[in-house]
Amino acid sequence: MFEFLFKYPTAIFNRGTFLFASGLPTWGLYVSIAAVSAILGFLVWRRASSSQLRNVSVWLLQSALAAILLFMLWHPAISVATLRPQQNIVAVVVDDSKSMSQADEGGSTRKDKAISVLNSGLIKSLQDKFQVRLYRMSDHVQRIDKLDAVTGQSTVTHVGDSLKEVVADASSLPIGAMVLLSDGADNTGGVDVETLAEIRRQRIPFIPSDLAARKCRRTSRLQVWMCRSARFRIRA
Numbered sequence: 120m121f122e123f124l125f126k127y128p129t130a131i132f133n134r135g136t137f138l139f140a141s142g143l144p145t146w147g148l149y150v151s152i153a154a155v156s157a158i159l160g161f162l163v164w165r166r167a168s169s170s171q172l173r174n175v176s177v178w179l180l181q182s183a184l185a186a187i188l189l190f191m192l193w194h195p196a197i198s199v200a201t202l203r204p205q206q207n208i209v210a211v212v213v214d215d216s217k218s219m220s221q222a223d224e225g226g227s228t229r230k231d232k233a234i235s236v237l238n239s240g241l242i243k244s245l246q247d248k249f250q251v252r253l254y255r256m257s258d259h260v261q262r263i264d265k266l267d268a269v270t271g272q273s274t275v276t277h278v279g280d281s282l283k284e285v286v287a288d289a290s291s292l293p294i295g296a297m298v299l300l301s302d303g304a305d306n307t308g309g310v311d312v313e314t315l316a317e318i319r320r321q322r323i324p325f326i327p328s329d330l331a332a333r334k335c336r337r338t339s340r341l342q343v344w345m346c347r348s349a350r351f352r353i354r355a
Contacts, residue, residue, distance in 0.1 A: 127197070135197035148193050155189065156182040207295030208250045210285050211237065213269050214278075214301035215255040220271035221302075230271040233300040233328075237266060249295065256281040256301070276301075279314050286314070289321050296324040 122128045139145060156178075163178045219230040227235075245251050254260045257273030260281035278301060285297055297318070318325050 132197060135199040138196055138198050140194040140196040141192065143193055145193075148189060151189050152182075152186045155185045159185065206250075207293050208252055209245050210252050210254060210288070210294055210297045211242070211245075212254045212256050212260065212281065212285060212297065212299045212301075213237075213266070214276060214299075215257045215269050215271060215273045216276035217272060217274060218276075218302050219269075228271065229302050230269060234266050234269065237300075252294075254281075254285065260284045282314050282318070286317050286321060286323065289323055294323060296326065299325070299327045301328070 125132070139148070159181045160178050163174055163181070167174050213233055214229075219233070220228050222228050223232075242251060253263045253266065255263050255269050256276065256278065258275040258277050258280075263269070278299075282297075282299070285294070288294060315325075
């Protein structure tokens, strides 16, 4: 029903930025509404009837109608950032810590699950539309050419710092989205609020995955966050 009435789904309105496409200053709209309301109030007062309630009701209805007309004259619009084919970069970050070498249900390791889902068509489908950069994540983030470089042997994982490095690249590179494949077993405090705020500020779509067990019961806050915010979960 919402899409039928407003042409676009609610996700567009949630992600978009409201603006006026007329080019006229926003303060001009407020001044115009106030001025028209004052003029209408004066006209209603001059023709005032004995019923005060009726006079106020007429003035409010006329002012509301005038405000709507002025609002439409300013051409309200929603601006939504979109990824441009082969111009934007999708950063795929794969956890390379030892916890990724753990075998879950089914016997396959979390690293194998991540590589399997990437090689099963995800990387190819992304490359058809965008440039793809692969990163391995340990105590820092390192760009790699092939997934063979992910060994699952790093002793330290700095998820927060690694994400900051990728976000820093966005200041000089057209990074349009970031995909994180990790079990969330970070041992340095997780992802801080500042990092997530910077991702939101730069409007980078962030897609974390869940590579650990089925239930959102973890040993760290990061693991709980990874599970609850995961856009997709990789199973055995």
